[in-house]
Amino acid sequence: MNLTKEHILTLLEEVKDPEIPVLSLVDxxxxxxxxxxxxxxxxxxxxxxxxxxxxxxxxxxxxxxxLEKHGIGKYxxxxxxxxxxxxxxxxxxxxxxxxxxxxxxxxxxxxxxxLDILEHVRCPYCDSEDTSLRTPFGPTLCRSMHYCNxxxxxxEQFKPL
Amino acid sequence: MNEQAIKDLLYKLADxxxxxxxxxxxxxxxxxxxxxxxxxxxxAQDKIGHSLAFYTLLQEFGExxxxxxxxxxxxxxxxxxxxxxxxxxxxxFSLIRHFLYDNAEFIRFEMLAQSSYEPIAKVATKLKGxxxxxxxxxxxxxxxLGSSTEEAILRLQSSLNEALPYALGMFEKSKYEQELIDTGxxxxxxxxxxxxxxxxxxxxxxxxxxxxxxxxxxxxxxGRYGDHTEHLQPLLDEMAEVFKIDPTAEW
Numbered sequence: 001m002n003l004t005k006e007h008i009l010t011l012l013e014e015v016k017d018p019e020i021p022v023l024s025l026v027d028x029x030x031x032x033x034x035x036x037x038x039x040x041x042x043x044x045x046x047x048x049x050x051x052x053x054x055x056x057x058x059x060x061x062x063x064x065x066x067l068e069k070h071g072i073g074k075y076x077x078x079x080x081x082x083x084x085x086x087x088x089x090x091x092x093x094x095x096x097x098x099x100x101x102x103x104x105x106x107x108x109x110x111x112x113x114x115l116d117i118l119e120h121v122r123c124p125y126c127d128s129e130d131t132s133l134r135t136p137f138g139p140t141l142c143r144s145m146h147y148c149n150x151x152x153x154x155x156e157q158f159k160p161l
Numbered sequence: 162m163n164e165q166a167i168k169d170l171l172y173k174l175a176d177x178x179x180x181x182x183x184x185x186x187x188x189x190x191x192x193x194x195x196x197x198x199x200x201x202x203x204x205a206q207d208k209i210g211h212s213l214a215f216y217t218l219l220q221e222f223g224e225x226x227x228x229x230x231x232x233x234x235x236x237x238x239x240x241x242x243x244x245x246x247x248x249x250x251x252x253x254f255s256l257i258r259h260f261l262y263d264n265a266e267f268i269r270f271e272m273l274a275q276s277s278y279e280p281i282a283k284v285a286t287k288l289k290g291x292x293x294x295x296x297x298x299x300x301x302x303x304x305x306l307g308s309s310t311e312e313a314i315l316r317l318q319s320s321l322n323e324a325l326p327y328a329l330g331m332f333e334k335s336k337y338e339q340e341l342i343d344t345g346x347x348x349x350x351x352x353x354x355x356x357x358x359x360x361x362x363x364x365x366x367x368x369x370x371x372x373x374x375x376x377x378x379x380x381x382x383x384g385r386y387g388d389h390t391e392h393l394q395p396l397l398d399e400m401a402e403v404f405k406i407d408p409t410a411e412w
Contacts, residue, residue: 050291052210081214084287113290115297135196136294137203144294145196161290 003072005034008042011070015062018055019140020158022097025059029089032082042067042075047085050141050161087160099124103143104157113160121157123148131155163344166337167278168222169240170347173335173385174269175215176241179231180393181262182208183400184249193252200298201255207291214284221280232404236394237387244327246384246393253316254324256306260299260364261328265357267292272353277345300364307368314369322373329354329380336386 009026012034017023025031025046033045044063048056060077067075087106090098095105104124107117118133128150136144136159143156185205192198216227224230244262249255270292273285306313332350341347358375365372383389403410 048210050207050210051214051288052206052208052291054206081283081287084283086290113293115293118297135200136298137196137200139199141203141206159294 003036003040003042005036008034008036008044008067008072011066012044012063015059015066018058018062019142020098020101020103022101023094025063027091027094027097029091029094030059030085040074042072044075044077045082046077046079047081047083048079049085053141055140085161087158090158098158102155104146104155106158106160109160117160118144118146118157121146123151123153124155125153126151163337163340164222166335166340166344167281167346168219168224169335169337170341171215171219171222171281172240173242175212175219175230176239177245177262177266177331178208178215179212180239180241180396181245181258182206182212183396184245184247184255185259187249188255197252201259204259204295204298207295211288211291214288218280218284228404228408232401232408234397236389236397239387239389239393239397240385241389241393242327242331242333242384243381243390244324244331244384246390246396247324247327248392250320251316253306253313254320256299256302257317257320257324258328259295260303261324261361262331263292263295263299264360264364265328265331265353267296268353268356268360272348276347281346303364303370304367307365307370317368318370321370325373326378326381329375329378330382330384332357332380333382333385 009031012026012031013024015025017025017028028049030046030049031044032047035043046060046063056079060079063077064075088108090106098105102124104121107121109117118136120129121131122129123131126148128148130149131146132149134145134147134154138145138156142159144159146155146157148155182205185201185208188198188201189205190198192201213227216230219230220226244258247258267289270285270289273281274289276282276285307317332354334350335341338349342349362372
């Protein structure tokens with residue numbers, strides 16, 4: 001079989017974020033590179049969302065398991081900060097999946113993130129922007145908690161970073 | 162580039178975060194309200210992750226693996242400032258320490274993101290985005306509580322007076338200070354401290370709190386070179402308890 005980068009990325013679509021099972025690692029933006037050597041050795045480079053995220057180790061092992069399951073015997077999976085993650089790396093499809101899951105996707109920003117945007121996060125249930133930040137920390141490192149003044153519900157957001 | 166100088170810098174960064182991360186984790190299950198319990202627990206997780214990033218860079222310099230470095234040293238081998246090892250006390254003290262520490266940490270990372278030593282610059286670029294949330298959390302609470310009830314203001318003021326000498330101790334200079342500055346690795350403690358003062362003063366001015374007179378406050382130095390209070394060793398003993406029973410345990 002002639003391996004291609006696209007083929008590997010398709011396989012990696014199967015690997016989901018264990019804390020947000022609707023989101024693939026590819027859509028999350030943590031796969032920073034795939035290389036295939038002439039001898040067929042596959043190298044996958046990854047980067048953590050948050051440095052202390054306990055799921056990163058699990059995700060790395062899941063990538064290895066998925067490669068093996070598809071008969072790829074020669075591989076290396078690296079985790080590094082060479083191309084650091086930020087929330088702008090979440091794909092459009094990933095953002096849509098987050099919203100359907102009930103999590104507000106992180107707003108996109110230019111160059112410098114001003115955390116004032118946290119005061120007007122769009123509610124994933126009713127789309128209102130009349131919301132307020134309750135706390136920048138949530139059930140996982142990547143989530144903050146908000147309240148919607150329109151539909152009067154608490155909701156969570158995937159934090160912009 | 163002087164390897165010893167960079168190792169010295171990495172150790173102080175990593176140790177501060179490991180020890181404060183452990184202290185933050187002591188709030189898990191005890192926070193005054195659920196959101197604060199979650200906040201301190203989340204910051205604990207972040208800080209342990211940040212220490213891991215710096216211990217990993219140390220490993221690339223030939224130091225032992227991160228677990229060994231974190232769990233097998235004694236207090237006099239730690240480069241953390243005395244500020245981070247102090248017991249949590251009540252919530253007001255933990256909040257003041259968090260405010261004083263994280264504002265400094267964020268500035269360190271901003272400056273290190275420009276470091277001429279690329280591995281540190283990459284890690285700092287990443288971590289400063291995370292610490293931004295810690296600063297937002299601290300500043301929000303200080304502004305809210307520091308201008309609320311008489312009791313809140315009194316408690317915060319007394320914790321601020323108590324913590325300040327230790328906070329100034331964070332800026333103890335390295336043996337290699339000038340070299341780190343000259344080679345563009347790190348802007349140095351004086352630069353961090355000057356910017357830190359501006360930022361904490363800007364927050365304090367929005368409250369009823371008063372920053373004690375700095376001229377008459379003697380910094381508590383010593384932590385960077387192994388001189389610690391009696392509080393660090395018991396913390397290390399507790400942190401390493403499982404590791405020392407079975408270093409190969411998976412958990």
